[in-house]
Amino acid sequence: MSATETAIASAEAHSAHNYHPLPVVVASAEGAWMTDVEGRRYLDLLAGYSALNFGHGNPRLIDAAKAQLERVTLTSRAFHHDRFADFCTQLAELCSMEMVLPMNTGAEAVETAVKTARKWGYRVKGVPDGMAKIIVASDNFHGRTTTIVSFSTDPEARADYGPYTPGFEIVPYGDLTALREAMTENTVAVLLEPIQGEAGVLVPPAGYLPGVRELTRERNVLFIADEIQSGLGRTGKTFALEHEGVVPDMYLLGKALGGGVVPVSAVVSSAEILGVFRPGEHGSTFGGNPLACAVALEVIAMLRTGEFQERAAELGDHLHRELGLLVGGGTVETVRGRGLWAGVDIAPALGTGREISERLLAERVLVKDTHGSTIRIAPPLVISKEDLDWGLDRLRTVLSVP
Numbered sequence: 001m002s003a004t005e006t007a008i009a010s011a012e013a014h015s016a017h018n019y020h021p022l023p024v025v026v027a028s029a030e031g032a033w034m035t036d037v038e039g040r041r042y043l044d045l046l047a048g049y050s051a052l053n054f055g056h057g058n059p060r061l062i063d064a065a066k067a068q069l070e071r072v073t074l075t076s077r078a079f080h081h082d083r084f085a086d087f088c089t090q091l092a093e094l095c096s097m098e099m100v101l102p103m104n105t106g107a108e109a110v111e112t113a114v115k116t117a118r119k120w121g122y123r124v125k126g127v128p129d130g131m132a133k134i135i136v137a138s139d140n141f142h143g144r145t146t147t148i149v150s151f152s153t154d155p156e157a158r159a160d161y162g163p164y165t166p167g168f169e170i171v172p173y174g175d176l177t178a179l180r181e182a183m184t185e186n187t188v189a190v191l192l193e194p195i196q197g198e199a200g201v202l203v204p205p206a207g208y209l210p211g212v213r214e215l216t217r218e219r220n221v222l223f224i225a226d227e228i229q230s231g232l233g234r235t236g237k238t239f240a241l242e243h244e245g246v247v248p249d250m251y252l253l254g255k256a257l258g259g260g261v262v263p264v265s266a267v268v269s270s271a272e273i274l275g276v277f278r279p280g281e282h283g284s285t286f287g288g289n290p291l292a293c294a295v296a297l298e299v300i301a302m303l304r305t306g307e308f309q310e311r312a313a314e315l316g317d318h319l320h321r322e323l324g325l326l327v328g329g330g331t332v333e334t335v336r337g338r339g340l341w342a343g344v345d346i347a348p349a350l351g352t353g354r355e356i357s358e359r360l361l362a363e364r365v366l367v368k369d370t371h372g373s374t375i376r377i378a379p380p381l382v383i384s385k386e387d388l389d390w391g392l393d394r395l396r397t398v399l400s401v402p
């Protein structure tokens, strides 16, 4: 057996089968490239679902992590540490907000937002105890906890995990009328992805997000933007909502905030909203730890210059122009997305998203399917134009486009 086959067989024997990885075993990576255990190089067009916006082994991020590793890595929140205040201040500033509540994974940021919105509903809005409702969208992806899968519409993500957490109302994504009709006096929040990543990079109709903003403001309801995948440069702006000129009440950040080095997530909001918490009411042992703060501070510094956002916008225009040329030729049906982020619906006759991904793997390009015949393209923002073009050439080869 090859080194690849041995590693995969062993992983399959000893790990739960909650994923179905492509058959490649990565040993090292740099920038937009990964190398497998047999020395083959692959172009990474997934970037860890946007956790690797700044590329693999980004020198600035690795240096920040190394320097912090040698000083102090964990204090727990029982004590202050000397990176915490800077992290919170600078992240709040990047978001033009006032306060930060740090956690680790994206799902924890979503859970924190749910708790914040409910507490705000009872303490500030005056919703009767136990009655708070949060409105979410169909085809959402917000994570994997029991509460979060309770409001998923994906049977794969949800089935067999009941009893489900009550208090959520699901409306069709992009439908403002349905959202208006679902609102009651007990609605405390609307939780949305500005672009739905896992659903296939779905961009809502123009006017929808500003409409959500207006409606939530009118009805004294919090607008929670899950920018865990869409945020921090991916779409060509710091936040996907910026394209619509919309400012939410709460940003949920994760993935790229940890620079592909450590898991870092956060809820970023106003002092009025995050001010609902008192000591002991919420927390996490690892949330806001020194190593996480040091890496995230470097991520924030990199985003402050705007260079990565600009790169994502420029290369994204190029990516969408090139993919657009394939539409209508019988191979690609639709392309959606913004910036360096595209959902590509391949003609089902050419194969499932999984089959296309496997054929791309054979061509040394790594992507991942979402659903059906859709693949997602989301390279690290540090990818060169030449490498992106090389990847697009491989895609044309796989689709047999001359």
Ligand SMILES: *Cc1c(COP(=O)(O)O)cnc(C)c1O
Binding pocket: 049, 104, 105, 106, 107, 108, 110, 141, 142, 143, 144, 193, 197, 198, 226, 227, 228, 229, 230, 254, 255
């Ligand atoms: C990935 C993701 C999450 C969950 O993040 P984890 O770190 O995997 O828990 C939540 N929301 C969105 C939009 C995501 O893309």
